[in-house]
Amino acid sequence: MKNTISHRVADFLKSYPPFNLLGKSDLLALSEQIIIIYKDKDSPVFLENDKPHPHFYVVNKGAIALRVSSEKSMVDLCDEGDIFGLRPLMASENYKMEARAKEESIIYAIPIDIFKPYALQNHKVGDYLIASFASNTRNPYSESHRGRLYEELLDPVAPHTPLMDLQTVTYSKKLISCREDTPVNEVAEKMTKNKVGAMVVLKNKLPIGIITDRDLRNNIVTGKYPITVEASKIMVSPVTTFTKHLTITQAQMAMMKDNISHLCITKDGTPNTKAVGILSKHDIMVAMGNNPVVLIKAIKRAKKIKSIKRLRKSIDHLLSGYLEQNIPMTLTSKIITELNDVCIKQVIKLSLKEMPSKPPVKFTWLSLGSQGRSEQLLQTDQDNALVFENVPEEDLQETTDYFLKLAKIINKGLFDIGYDYCPAEMMASNPNWCHSLDEWKAKVTQWITNPGSDEVLLSSIFFDYNVTYGNKALADELSEHIFEITQKYPLFYLHLASGALQNPSPTGFFRQVLLEADGEHKDTFDLKRRALMPLTDAARVLILSHSVKNVNNTFERFDKLAQLEPNNKETFLACSHATKALLKFRTKQGLMHNDSGRYIAIEQLNKEERIKLKRTFKTIRDIQELISVRFKVSNLMR
């Protein structure tokens, strides 16, 4: 009897240990007994102290977070192919941590009764399990920890600092090497091409020396040797070698001791076996995950969408650290936006490689909405658009098709690294959001000259665009065009201004905070619609009426307005301040609840937070009044 689903399951499992160690028929037999379980976001798989289930689990899609209740932070994050909840079954004890879906997930439940005989019979599987239990790693970002078994007992010492001693390093497995007689200029070219800072010199596959940027500087640039000198003349020899099981602390110590920046990983850890990889200071810093510069470098080097996804998680890590340390919001948002931008850029670069040909003309990738305003700290939906250079009429269809295809790959890539698809389909892969420059000009002209409520809504999303990738001149030309048209049709400001006043008010008649009346978010405060959007909308219409280009960020817009209108300086600065405070609020809430932070449970805030929140409401009322007076938004319009 044919069973399509068990084949599908087996097909997935076969790429992950220990299932890759099983024979084909054994794996199929096992797959037939599996239960496929769907987990909503935040729903538990098992709780701490639960009796062990008759199954252990493998993540098929999504991510499962493991936590110990005595600790606030996550112990580990399992994603595709990772096993969890096996150890208690083997040891017949209760679960020591809880497992909860961090995002919507599909997991496979594998019956222990059926799996156990394989673990006992097949000694390779048994060995693997023993080794994994023994060398469990805690670094959720390391490549080498895939497929390990979580459920170890935590070290009671300093539970909040990751124990570097236990963490094995992730080294670069792609070994860039040369021979001892390779001319140094070739070495330098190869290093530049591969974007590495060091190269191993091999002789019969054995590492005999290492050349780093520093050696090139000290020996060649200073004029000590000509640039055609053999590699062996300037290499550092002998090489410091280690096995791949080296821990972060060991690596740091070795580098400090010899004042070197690179270690060579060999098969058995001595220079007498084959070199398998290289470990740099940079790799260590990535493993520690606390430096934006290092992260940017790592993102730019990423060759797969999947590796960007993992790096994205370290960005969240960094963000929560910044908030905890009370780093100013302006700086935090700058850094995080920059990191997000780099991620998107890299996705676009990788997507371009997937296309069969180069783009026929220049194009610009625009981020819209909050990403365009550089206010997107947490990952939310993606809003984007694509502008390409004008082409002759007869080529338009073909060119549009090319960019739509490209945009589709990019949108999927962004989805894969964690940006949900825009529910309103405002994405460049939608034919409505992928046009030539002239088509865009016609489109915005249409919006500005016939401002119905849909047009105003579209403009308010689109006009916050920011160039993420590609030709900036195209976007500038479009901006010029927008200013020109809006000058001619001042009525548009009125519509935009009335749009800005249409957001529901944060407070009621008695100055009480208004909560959502129904739906899933009943009795919470909608921070986005009731507090942030009025400010964002106000900043947009005011800055547009001043024809100021290239200032997209809401608080920067208010700062700029304060300069432009000294008599309203106080109001604008208050707005800028309020925006920052609200953004911080939202981000903190979002990180705490692993969501977009949009809805806030007021009763969970402490007194100080409530006062802070309420203070921003007064500012919102002030700016709304200013707008309604300035643009003469009559009550009729509202």
Add this chain to the structure above:
Amino acid sequence: MINFFRKKPVSHPKYWEEYVQSFEQKLPTELHEIRFVVLDTETTGFDYIHDRILSIGALTLQNQSILVSEGLELYLEQEHYNTDSIKIHGILKSENIYRISEEEAMQQLLGYLGNAVIIAHHAVFDMNMINKALERMGLPKLKNLVMDTSNLYKSTLLTSNLIKKKEHYSLDELAEKFDISRKDRHTAMGDAYITAIAFLKIKSRLKEKGVLRLKDLLKIG
């Protein structure tokens, strides 16, 4: 002559009687206790009268879980073949798979279904195909409650003047939207699996919108 207008009480085979009896038991009220059967059929074409079912894939969904061992995968013996549709499902008449008669297949399907709630993508088509097969055997139509993932999906989309909703959404579109691998696409079981995962994801999105009960789901889909 007296009995001319009154139908003779038709006696149905035992498996049909058992199928009917299973409906005496009321459906549970809690959504996670309800047994759903997600199914898909591959046919020789889209004509309800001439075309025939080639295979049926069905799996049970209960408490957000699918037991792989409890799937039903049937291949049917059919005389009618349509060379055009082979391109899609790849089932050849001469292919060496274990096949059963249409009657045997329906008997197995009814036994498997019981009073479960049926979920299918573009369910009207699958239901019609199955009902036609039952009709050929002199049996009444299926009695199960049915939900269509195409309609359910549509209701998760935003209602806005800016988006034009399509009349129909293909299973491929759903698979893409929800990031479900399209492996085994156009086999009955493969499609049933994609439909099942899509249903779970749709249900979770509808839950956010406050659709929590079977009654509400049935109203939409």
